[in-house]
């Protein structure tokens with residue numbers, strides 16, 4: 001046994017876990033060392049994150065992996081000199097990478113998550129943490145055992161508004177919260193469904209590692225529509241619940257320090273544009289939490305008047321958080337957070353406006369890679385928000401009330 005595998009074994013023994021898996025020890029970085037980064041999945045979001053990480057001081061982008069060759073060219077334009085692969089395992093083989101950013105489609109998240117940790121690298125993993133509940137269980141266990149830094153791409157966890165909400169709640173300004181209402185609404189021109197992307201002319205079988213994209217889904221001939229528009233289909237996606245509710249439910253869970261939901265219900269359907277998509281565009285989710293709390297989340301793709309937001313409704317006060325065209329007072333699109341006292345229980349309370357600035361979520365990750373501190377959106381937040389999201393989708397797909405127990409008894413289907 002080498003020193004590093006022995007250390008991995010001791011770490012494992014200390015945790016008292018049954019399965020033996022030695023996570024390799026990674027390079028120990030000093031406060032001023034350059035952090036060497038790789039990215040898996042460099043489409044829309046991956047390219048945003050590429051720009052974000054390049055803006056963090058003292059990092060080096062070493063390599064990217066993407067199944068589609070067009071992305072290699074796009075990434076090289078943004079970061080000349082990087083190495084490119086169409087198989088993420090080649091990137092993870094590189095010894096001179098400390099940290100990996102994953103921005104691949106949802107159905108590949110767990111594989112990229114587990115392989116990155118097994119390669120001894122720190123991880124920034126886009127939300128939703130996984131496509132299914134069993135995968136979330138596996139990823140949580142692996143992250144806990146690995147000792148690696150894991151930041152989930154739930155960037156609202158780094159927001160100033162969340163800090164303001166937490167402070168007001170801790171200061172006792174809200175009282176007993178029995179209900180939280182939240183919503184997210186968008187619109188598109190008639191005939192053009194939300195999320196539908198055009199297929200580039202170079203999106204051909206020759207330019208795509210199609211079996212790596214399928215990642216264990218049933219084999220079939222190359223299908224560029226599914227590669228580009230994976231979000232519309234259950235076998236690759238969880239629809240708007242895993243695309244957007246997850247951000248808001250994570251924010252609400254952190255603000256109120258909530259455990260897993262006790263039960264989930266969901267209704268809706270494909271109502272806005274009947275364009276062949278499987279995932280619903282119109283959604284009403286209800287999540288019951290222990291200790292007398294109901295959280296609702298509504299979503300439509302046919303009206304954007306109210307943008308997105310959350311109302312935390314307490315016996316002593318209300319927290320109103322909004323974004324998009326949701327500010328009914330001044331009509332602006334900016335994010336805002338406000339507190340209003342319930343005069344019946346807080347007669348001397350005054351309205352407040354939150355002003356705490358946001359932290360940069362990527363900078364927080366890179367700092368934690370150096371300091372080994374826990375990032376703002378750790379794996380536990382990724383886990384709880386993923387389980388809540390999957391419970392809601394299971395409730396919709398099976399047409400029944402879902403508890404954490406019933407969720408685990410149902411098959412994860414494509």
Ligand SMILES: NC(=O)c1ccc[n+]([C@@H]2O[C@H](COP(=O)([O-])OP(=O)(O)OC[C@H]3O[C@@H](n4cnc5c(N)ncnc54)[C@H](O)[C@@H]3O)[C@@H](O)[C@H]2O)c1
Pocket residue numbers: 040041042043044045046065066067068071088103104105106108126127128153154155212213215227228242243
């Ligand atoms: N945090 C946020 O605000 C935010 C915003 C948008 C998207 N996202 C998340 O980012 C992820 C990607 O979304 P997107 O819109 O960029 O999708 P996308 O389709 O534009 O990009 C995904 C990329 O991954 C590549 N890919 C597919 N399978 C792969 C594999 N096995 N290995 C390597 N690369 C692979 C594709 O070729 C594509 O370039 C999703 O999980 C999405 O939920 C997060």
